[in-house]
Amino acid sequence: xxxxxxxxxxxxNVAIVTVNRPEKLNALxxxxxxxxxxxxxxxxxxxxxxxxxxxGSGEKAFxxxxxxxxxxxxxxxxxxxxxxxGQKIFSFIEHLSKPVIAAVNGFALGGxxxxxxxxxxxxxxxxxxxxxPEINLxxxxxxxxxxxxxxxxNFSKALEYILTADFIDANTALxxxxxxxxxxxxxxxxxxxxxxxxIAAKPAQAVRLALKAMQSVKELPQxxxxxxxxxxxxxxxxxxxxxxxxxxxxxxxxxxxxxx
Ligand code: COA
Numbered sequence: 339x340x341x342x343x344x345x346x347x348x349x350x351n352v353a354i355v356t357v358n359r360p361e362k363l364n365a366l367x368x369x370x371x372x373x374x375x376x377x378x379x380x381x382x383x384x385x386x387x388x389x390x391x392x393x394g395s396g397e398k399a400f401x402x403x404x405x406x407x408x409x410x411x412x413x414x415x416x417x418x419x420x421x422x423x424g425q426k427i428f429s430f431i432e433h434l435s436k437p438v439i440a441a442v443n444g445f446a447l448g449g450x451x452x453x454x455x456x457x458x459x460x461x462x463x464x465x466x467x468x469x470x471p472e473i474n475l476x477x478x479x480x481x482x483x484x485x486x487x488x489x490x491x492n493f494s495k496a497l498e499y500i501l502t503a504d505f506i507d508a509n510t511a512l513x514x515x516x517x518x519x520x521x522x523x524x525x526x527x528x529x530x531x532x533x534x535x536x537i538a539a540k541p542a543q544a545v546r547l548a549l550k551a552m553q554s555v556k557e558l559p560q561x562x563x564x565x566x567x568x569x570x571x572x573x574x575x576x577x578x579x580x581x582x583x584x585x586x587x588x589x590x591x592x593x594x595x596x597x598x
Contacts, residue, residue: 339376339377339380341358341373341376341377342369342373343357343358343359343367343369343370343373344356344357344358344370344373344374344377345358345395346377348384348386348387350531350535350538351386351387351388351389351535351538351539352387352388352389352390352391352531352534352535352538353381353384353387353389353390353391354390354391354392354393354527354531355374355377355378355381355390355391355392355393356392356393356394356395357370357374357392357393357394357395357400357401358395359395360394360395360396360398360399362402362405363394363396363398363399363401363402363444363445364394364395364396364399364400364401364402364450365401365402365403365404365405365406365449365450366401366403366404366405366424366449366450366453367404367405367407367408368405368408370405371423371424371427374427374431375427375430378390378427378430378431378434379430381434381436382434382435382436385597387436388436388537388538388539388540388542388545388597389436389437389438389439389534389535389537389538389545390434390436390437390438390439390534391438391439391440391441391527391530391531391534392431392438392439392440392441392453392457393440393441393442393443393526393527393530394442394443394444394450396443396444397443397444397465397523398444398445398465399443399444399445399446399450400440400441400442400443400444400445400446400450400453400454400466401445401446401447401449401450401453401454402445402447402448402450403447403448403449403450403451403471404420404424404448404449404480404481406475408420409475409477417480420480421480421481424449424452424480424481424482425480425481425482428452428453428455428456428481428482429456429482431453431456431457432456432457432458432553433553435546435549435550436542436545436546436549437458437459437534437537437545437549438456438457438458438459439457439458439459439460439461439530439533439534440453440454440457440459440460440461441461441463441526441527441530442454442460442461442462442463442466442468442517443463443465443466443523443526443527444463444465444466444467444523445466445467445469446466446467446468446469447467447468447469447470447471447505448469448470448471448472448479448481448483449480449481451468451469451470451483451487452470452479452481452482452483452486453481454468455482455483455486455487455490456482456486458549459518459533460511460516460517460518461517461518461519461520461521461526461529461530461533462508462511462512462517462519462520462521462526463508463520463521463522463523463526464508464520464521464522464523465508465523466507466508466511466517466520467505467506467507467508468505468506468511468516469499469503469504469505469506470483470487470499470500470503471503471505472500472503473500473501473502473503474503478500479500483500484496484500487499487500489556490514490515490516491514491515491516495514508520539595540595541577541579541580541582541583541595541597542579542595542597543574543577543579543597543598544574544577544579544580547570547571547573547574550570551563551566551567551570551571554566554567577598578596578598579593579595579596579597579598582594582595582596583595
């Protein structure tokens with residue numbers, strides 16, 4: 339996959355997507371958003387890929403937001419289309435059938451923070467800074483920030499960050515449960531790859547269904563969520579890896595998963 343503003347590498351059943359506009363702190367212009375959608379669509383349909391990492395190019399930024407030079411001229415109707423387009427792409431990432439790990443290596447602001455929030459797991463470097471500074475531009479978050487930040491951290495904290503535009507440093511993000519781990523910048527990608535490869539080695543169908551069951555928490559009442567869980571649990575018993583995993587346990591040997 340060759341893109342102007344993205345780098346995509348694949349190996350060990352893991353795809354690494356790097357937003358690559360370091361001179362603009364990896365800000366998401368329209369072209370980059372299109373490329374992100376295209377890359378994640380290909381990854382979704384690539385059976386060899388079991389986990390994904392997304393990060394930013396350079397040592398300063400994950401993604402510093404939507405590209406403000408494109409925002410500046412928007413009319414209300416164009417702005418609605420702009421927000422809905424980003425929301426659809428981030429929702430596609432959130433509903434991907436493979437886990438997506440955000441390796442947040444610097445500023446994750448505005449659309450960059452929202453991109454990280456759409457991922458399933460966030461790892462941060464010590465210099466990472468999260469924030470929704472849209473209010474300083476006279477706008478509000480438009481790529482899902484008001485919804486996902488509120489669900490990930492508590493409502494009044496999310497409200498405070500969105501109304502003040504204050505940045506959240508890596509250690510505060512860890513305390514808030516916004517990130518799973520904080521690492522020195524030089525170790526971030528190694529740790530992200532270790533985690534992605536660890537998950538990629540697990541039975542891919544079970545990983546996919548666990549992800550689906552857990553995503554339903556945000557959308558279903560518990561009784562329906564449990565029904566959904568039981569149905570997906572039942573589906574796992576139709577996989578070859580279920581037979582292999584349980585047989586290997588009973589035969590006291592290591593399982594040899596085929597991801598089928
Ligand atoms: N959109 C477009 N360009 C952006 C950008 C964005 N969201 N964020 C950074 N850039 C560009 C800057 O314009 C600058 O380009 P230039 O060299 O051609 O002038 C370049 O990236 C470097 O940014 P700069 O502001 O010089 O770096 P800094 O270290 O002084 O500040 C930030 C870093 C992240 C604090 C600052 O760039 C910033 O506030 N960015 C906007 C964040 C934001 O509001 N995001 C939400 C958008 S909805």
